[in-house]
Amino acid sequence: MKEGWLQRLQNEVAQAWAVAVKDVKVYYLRPGMIMFGFLMPFFMFFSFSVRREMAAAQGVARLLALTVFFTAAAAGPFIIPLERRLGTYDRLLAAPMSLLTLLLGKAAVGAFFAIGVSAVALIVGVVAFGAPIAHPGLLTAGLLVGSFSFSALGLIFGSIPTRNPGDVQMPSTLLRWGLLFISGVFIPLEEMAPAARAVAYLSPLTYAQDLMNHAVLGAGLLTPWLDLLVLLGSGLLFLLPAVLMHRRSRRLGY
Amino acid sequence: MDNAIEVSGLTKYYGDLLAVDHISFEVRRGEIFGFLGPNGAGKTTTQRMLTTLLEPTEGRIIIHGHDLARDPYPVKRQMGLVPEESNVYTELTAWENLMFTAILYRVPRSERAARARELLETFGLWEKRDVKVENFSKGMRRRLSIAMAIIHKPTLLFLDEPTPGLDAQSARVIRDLIRRLNAEGTTIFLTTHQIEEANLLCDRVAIIDHGRIAAIDTPERLKAAFRRVQSVEVALEPDGQAHGPALEALPGVTTTVKMGDKWRLYTEDPSALLPRVVRYAEEHGLRVVSLNTLGPSLEDVFLEITGQQVGVVRHETEAGGGKQRGRGMRRRQ
Numbered sequence: 001m002k003e004g005w006l007q008r009l010q011n012e013v014a015q016a017w018a019v020a021v022k023d024v025k026v027y028y029l030r031p032g033m034i035m036f037g038f039l040m041p042f043f044m045f046f047s048f049s050v051r052r053e054m055a056a057a058q059g060v061a062r063l064l065a066l067t068v069f070f071t072a073a074a075a076g077p078f079i080i081p082l083e084r085r086l087g088t089y090d091r092l093l094a095a096p097m098s099l100l101t102l103l104l105g106k107a108a109v110g111a112f113f114a115i116g117v118s119a120v121a122l123i124v125g126v127v128a129f130g131a132p133i134a135h136p137g138l139l140t141a142g143l144l145v146g147s148f149s150f151s152a153l154g155l156i157f158g159s160i161p162t163r164n165p166g167d168v169q170m171p172s173t174l175l176r177w178g179l180l181f182i183s184g185v186f187i188p189l190e191e192m193a194p195a196a197r198a199v200a201y202l203s204p205l206t207y208a209q210d211l212m213n214h215a216v217l218g219a220g221l222l223t224p225w226l227d228l229l230v231l232l233g234s235g236l237l238f239l240l241p242a243v244l245m246h247r248r249s250r251r252l253g254y
Numbered sequence: 255m256d257n258a259i260e261v262s263g264l265t266k267y268y269g270d271l272l273a274v275d276h277i278s279f280e281v282r283r284g285e286i287f288g289f290l291g292p293n294g295a296g297k298t299t300t301q302r303m304l305t306t307l308l309e310p311t312e313g314r315i316i317i318h319g320h321d322l323a324r325d326p327y328p329v330k331r332q333m334g335l336v337p338e339e340s341n342v343y344t345e346l347t348a349w350e351n352l353m354f355t356a357i358l359y360r361v362p363r364s365e366r367a368a369r370a371r372e373l374l375e376t377f378g379l380w381e382k383r384d385v386k387v388e389n390f391s392k393g394m395r396r397r398l399s400i401a402m403a404i405i406h407k408p409t410l411l412f413l414d415e416p417t418p419g420l421d422a423q424s425a426r427v428i429r430d431l432i433r434r435l436n437a438e439g440t441t442i443f444l445t446t447h448q449i450e451e452a453n454l455l456c457d458r459v460a461i462i463d464h465g466r467i468a469a470i471d472t473p474e475r476l477k478a479a480f481r482r483v484q485s486v487e488v489a490l491e492p493d494g495q496a497h498g499p500a501l502e503a504l505p506g507v508t509t510t511v512k513m514g515d516k517w518r519l520y521t522e523d524p525s526a527l528l529p530r531v532v533r534y535a536e537e538h539g540l541r542v543v544s545l546n547t548l549g550p551s552l553e554d555v556f557l558e559i560t561g562q563q564v565g566v567v568r569h570e571t572e573a574g575g576g577k578q579r580g581r582g583m584r585r586r587q
């Protein structure tokens with residue numbers, strides 16, 4: 001019963017897809033997901049944006065960057081430890097699929113959530129506040145690539161060997177806030193001092209914000225291609241520590 | 255090649271804790287192989303290594319001729335796994351759980367629905383197929399988790415303690431099912447701490463304790479060892495060390511162990527010993543505070559088989575007991 005590589009690839013894609021769809025069904029209504037995934041970006045947005053005068057389009061660009069970032073990165077650290085605790089993760093690990101397939105499936109979950117939440121944010125922004133969208137195609141690409149990238153970031157924390165989502169929430173929240181505050185979300189890049197800007201380039205969120213600026217406002221500081229490339233590259237890079245930590249879990253017995 | 259599983263020198267350390275200690279065994283194709291041991295013996299650890307969930311510290315596992323460390327993929331497709339805890343998705347219905355597993359295990363699309371229906375009917379869950387699993391009883395969850403483990407028709411099925419916590423009826427349904435799967439050609443690796451269950455189901459049994467295998471044999475041949483470590487436990491008033499030699503002198507007693515205020519008398523035939531103990535008490539004007547017969551405990555079986563002295567090893571892991579055994583042990587020469 002030898003199968004060709006094409007057949008195998010087809011199977012792995014189907015498996016990753018099944019994992020993602022299952023997770024969306026199982027976890028979208030969980031309080032942890034609602035709290036850290038769906039409400040957090042809006043809290044962040046309102047607590048840092050109320051005092052500033054801002055055009056609707058600017059607000060939409062910022063909100064989209066935040067939803068993509070927070071929602072996507074919230075899924076992994078919540079779902080994987082929970083599945084480990086319930087023992088359902090063993091089912092996935094024992095199944096005939098590669099670890100990468102499993103991780104891509106899990107990355108897709110965060111991405112689905114993020115795309116859903118940012119779609120809501122987008123519709124509200126466009127319909128209620130009349131925000132114009134400069135490049136819808138770029139916006140779509142940005143949302144897709146950005147949510148994949150940040151979902152993969154979440155996987156790093158989800159891969160920490162533990163059965164308790166609480167253990168992971170703390171470090172993952174700290175890192176997300178750190179990446180948020182050094183990024184160009186709340187202070188535009190062009191207004192930053194050179195040193196601060198250099199630091200901002202370390203945060204992938206900076207590129208997501210710049211990309212959203214291009215897509216919604218039609219102008220940004222970097223080129224949109226570079227933004228997309230950096231996001232895609234960092235997403236792939238984030239998979240590496242996730243794989244290594246899964247190996248570690250397999251040694252430790254989680 | 256006749257072996258489904260070949261294990262050599264398999265070892266697992268959790269940090270400094272040696273959970274599985276250089277064990278070697280074979281499981282033949284088509285047999286029900288029992289993996290019998292008390293709590294903490296290393297059963298789950300071994301099973302998790304055999305199913306790729308845990309990386310061994312040392313040793314080799316060959317399943318259907320494939321080295322698991324190098325070539326797990328073809329093996330994974332042929333394995334089914336029923337873990338200790340029923341790991342079903344409680345937010346999904348029974349049907350959704352089965353469909354999800356069918357995709358994971360690559361059951362062809364055209365066969366999925368038919369397989370799921372057949373299994374749900376066999377397991378008496380068909381009426382409940384659209385009910386979320388969170389509303390299922392423990393027994394129903396266990397049945398569903400077994401159904402999920404066999405939806406891809408594995409040739410090798412691992413079950414980790416499938417029946418504890420279930421009522422007699424549910425346990426029997428599951429045992430019948432294991433027999434049926436085996437009759438249809440599935441090799442079964444059954445982990446359990448119930449001697450009776452191993453007796454009922456297995457072709458061969460490995461007895462494991464403290465990470466080591468003491469014996470691998472047919473239940474019939476192990477039964478002699480089981481029989482030798484049955485016991486009668488008695489508490490007498492007034493109590494005293496003097497009872498020791500007298501009780502041990504009763505016909506049929508092989509060993510006496512003082513355990514707190516009780517005496518445990520090991521014997522092959524507890525029912526014959528009971529009246530003798532009562533008579534002893536009557537003749538000496540003693541009150542019998544309590545009197546019990548005990549089946550063989552796995553720890554004792556393990557000690558008996560390894561030729562160690564029954565009753566001298568710590569027993570805090572003993573199922574249902576938790577009592578510390580005394581060391582006032584004597585063995586009749």
Ligand SMILES: Nc1ncnc2c1ncn2[C@@H]1O[C@H](COP(=O)(O)OP(=O)(O)OP(=O)(O)O)[C@@H](O)[C@H]1O
Pocket residue numbers: 252253254268271273291292293294295296297298299300338447
């Ligand atoms: N992930 C882990 N990390 C550290 N120690 C562990 C881990 N899993 C098991 N152990 C230890 O390894 C030993 C063997 O455990 P294992 O779960 O394999 O026993 P078992 O035979 O399945 O017992 P039970 O009948 O209670 O299920 C025990 O001492 C246990 O405490």
Ligand SMILES: [Mg+2]
Pocket residue numbers: 297298299338414
């Ligand atoms: Mg166990």
